[in-house]
Amino acid sequence: AQSVTQLDSHVSVSEGTPVLLRCNYSSSYSPSLFWYVQHPNKGLQLLLKYTSAATLVKGINGFEAEFKKSETSFHLTKPSAHMSDAAEYFCVVSLPRQGNKLVFGAGTILRVKS
Amino acid sequence: DGGITQSPKYLFRKEGQNVTLSCEQNLNHDAMYWYRQDPGQGLRLIYYSQIVNDFQKGDIAEGYSVSREKKESFPLTVTSAQKNPTAFYLCASSTRLAGASYQETQYFGPGTRLLVL
Numbered sequence: 184a185q186s187v188t189q190l191d192s193h194v195s196v197s198e199g200t201p202v203l204l205r206c207n208y209s210s211s212y213s214p215s216l217f218w219y220v221q222h223p224n225k226g227l228q229l230l231l232k233y234t235s236a237a238t239l240v241k242g243i244n245g246f247e248a249e250f251k252k253s254e255t256s257f258h259l260t261k262p263s264a265h266m267s268d269a270a271e272y273f274c275v276v277s278l279p280r281q282g283n284k285l286v287f288g289a290g291t292i293l294r295v296k297s
Numbered sequence: 298d299g300g301i302t303q304s305p306k307y308l309f310r311k312e313g314q315n316v317t318l319s320c321e322q323n324l325n326h327d328a329m330y331w332y333r334q335d336p337g338q339g340l341r342l343i344y345y346s347q348i349v350n351d352f353q354k355g356d357i358a359e360g361y362s363v364s365r366e367k368k369e370s371f372p373l374t375v376t377s378a379q380k381n382p383t384a385f386y387l388c389a390s391s392t393r394l395a396g397a398s399y400q401e402t403q404y405f406g407p408g409t410r411l412l413v414l
Contacts, residue, residue, distance in 0.1 A: 192337070217402070226301075226387060226405040227340075273339060284355070285330075285403060287339035 187276045189288035197296045202246075202261040204291045206274030209255060216257045217275040217285070218248055227273065233257065244268070269295045300324065301406035303388050308411045310375065310382060318373045318409045320388030327393035329371035330403060333357060334385040343386075346371055347393055375411060385410050 190205040208214060215234045219227040231242025238250045248259045257274060271290045278284040301322045310316045320329065328347050332340040342355030346365040360379025365371055371390075375382045389403040 219405075224385075224408070224410070226303075226407040227389075229402055229404070232402060284342060284345070285340075287341075289337060289339045 204259040215277040303406040326390035
């Protein structure tokens with residue numbers, strides 16, 4: 184079975200400091216992995232995706248994530264947090280053999296302090 | 298502008314009432330999806346459709362129904378059988394290429410918040 188675990192329900196950082204949002208997955212075959220961001224009362228926006236090409240994936244707004252098969256991790260990072268980064272972030276693994284079904288982590292709420 | 302629209306933004310349901318949430322896309326995507334979001338639980342799949350006139354149950358289909366009569370539209374009905382309908386509902390769509398081995402990205406609408414009176 185495939186699943187995804189976001190290790191922190193809340194992360195708080197100061198503006199200008201690095202961001203690390205942690206995600207671990209379990210999969211019986213090579214997964215596709217995504218990070219989505221959701222601002223309050225809004226839909227989800229794709230930040231980046233991994234599809235078995237380069238293991239370091241660059242996304243929008245300065246975010247990037249590294250796929251580490253040996254650690255079954257796909258952590259999201261950003262060198263310097265901005266106030267506008269405050270939102271909820273979802274790590275997602277896909278099931279292409281089941282109608283493109285996505286399995287969502289529970290989410291990590293990022294708070295950015297001034 | 299291409300995208301996914303959901304209406305209404307807020308919807309109120311009375312006890313025993315069926316309500317229908319609208320989802321429309323002009324991205325020419327074959328596949329469409331409905332998710333329910335509850336606080337602290339991420340998103341859960343209600344129904345999905347890979348092609349017109351076909352749809353499949355997701356993980357929490359009980360108390361919901363859908364139709365897919367047109368490629369661009371995938372309405373969701375929350376029936377009176379759904380005892381806990383208060384949630385944020387998100388519609389998504391993706392392309393579907395036969396035989397593709399890579400993962401297709403799902404694009405999300407802005408959501409509808411359903412509240413029970």
